[in-house]
Amino acid sequence: MGALIKQGTKFRMDNSSYLVRSVAREHFDNMIFYSLFDDDSQKVNNARVECMTQPELHKKIIENEAVIYERASDIPLQKLLTENQLNQMQLWQAFFDLHFEKHSKNFTAKHNVDETIEAFNWSSYNSRKYSRSSCQAKIKVYRDSGGDIRSVIGFGYHEKKNSKRLTAATEDLIYEYFCDYYLVRSDATAKSVHAIADMLRVKIRELSKSKPACYPVIPCVDTIYRRFRETLALLTTQKTLSKAEARKLRYKLGREFVPEDPLERVEMDAVYINLGLNNEANKFLGTIVMMIAIDTCTRCPLGYSICVGKNASESADLAIECLKSVVTPKDNPLWPCFGVPVRLVTDATTATKGNMYKSLALQLGANPVVTRTGEGWSKPFIESFFRTLRREFLSKLPGYLGSKTRINNRHLEATEDAELHASMTLE
Structure with a gap:
């Protein structure tokens, strides 16, 4: 098949x-x-x-x-780097090559890092000499990413231009309102973009009084519009459409994201869980990466896979195990959902770019659809599910420090990590 x-x-x-x-x-x-x-x-x-x-x-x-x-905005594109970023990539790649050549273990040890700093030719890259703590941080990020040199280079202002930074809680709320009030087929619950913006501002104004740290800024209407435009280019024409045309557009988008039948569109993605786990002997095992697939018609999770390790990351094996979980019957009679998806939507990560994953999906009968990495709007329902999972479940677990993929660990001391706070086991 x-x-x-x-x-x-x-x-x-x-x-x-x-x-x-x-x-x-x-x-x-x-x-x-x-x-x-x-x-x-x-x-x-x-x-x-x-x-x-x-x-x-x-x-x-x-x-x-x-x-x-599915859409032109989903075509994976490699963002252009500035000349300074390209120079930084060459600098740090040369630094890592020298460091790993000199040292086979204890990569972030003080004396090892100091030795590489002194031996490295910083002037050949027209660069200042970086401090020990900066080099240690770069080494850790490079190793945690599996050797991705792009991970140690800042994105730069040109990629964040015209985008206002909002807190994670505010972004979560925008996601939820978009899914609950726009990507629907019922006129009773559907709202226009302007109505959703007004509802969001009222809700955030209320929450800012009870939780000022989570909702410090009330986004203006233009900022909310910009979030919608980042999602779908078609929304830029929304303000010039008649009510009838706007309704047709909403139905078109609704059918694209929310199909008529189950398994027509399944979104799959991974979430990094910065929660340390121990074994029965109280020995630290590592943190968690979990991949989940969700059906956008029923919003029901169809399958999942979990990886635990000190350097746990997305991998092709994780994606393949998740796909196996989607198509096979569950042992739990209260979880009857399984089957072969018609469209399997993922972003362009290394986990889903492997030959084995794509070959398995096509052989089973699923069409693997690729969206851009880092643009969660292309998979709104799985992103909304992750936000609910973090807020309602993971945040209440002992030892949970947040997600590695989000900047929400500023409250931690430099010496605090998942191993220090680990208290749960796999059982």
Whole structure:
């Protein structure tokens, strides 16, 4: 069994977008006919029609030569780096190479770091000599990311331009209101963007009185609009549409995110849980990474997988185990949900870019859809689920320090970590 590519499917190949015009069901292999597609004008180039077999497209997807997407904003793009960022990447890569060549263990030990600092040629990169604490922090981030040099380089102001920083609690509330009052099919509960902005401001004003630390700033209407525009480019035209057109647009978006039937659209992502776990002998095992898949029609979790370790991270094995959990029946009779998704939406992380994961998804019959990494609006329901999980459950567990992927550990001392606060076991 393989994933069925349907008419209207959009995919990216050789830096161009294509739309599947038709699928001919033949005896051996289905034949896919496709044409160039302009994402800006939403028009198909009728001058030329090309074709390939379905297994050929599957092979290109598995080998990362093609990618299925839903909207133009989902196409994974590599953000351009400034000259200073490129120089920083070269500097720290050379520093790490020298450091790991000199030392095979105790990478953040004071004497080892000091030795590398003195031996490194900072002047060749027109750089000042960094302090020991800065180098230790860079080494830790580099190792925790699995050797991703991009993780040690700041994003820079140019990538944060025109975006106002809000607290995590405020962002959570915007996510919830967007899911609960916009991506719905019922006129009784659906609200316009302006109405949602007014509701959010009133709610945040109330919460700022009881929880001033979590809600220190009441976002203006323009800031809330900008959050919606970051989600869907179509929303920028919302203010110029008539009520009837706006309703059609909302229904179109609602059907895209909230399908009519279960398993039509499943969102899958991982959450880092900075909670230390011990074994029965009270020996520290590490922190947690959990991958969860949720059905956007029923909002029911379909499966999950967990990794525990001192350097736990997203991996292809974690994604494969989660997919296995989605498609296999559960032992718990109170959790009857399982099945093969039609569209399996993930972001472009290393966990879901592996050949094994894509091959398994396609063989089972699921179409893996890729969105941009770091843009949670492309998967609003799984992100909303994670926020509820953090706020209502994880935050109440003893030893929970937050999420590694979010800047919410400023209340901790430099020496505090998950191992120091670990008190729970796997049982």
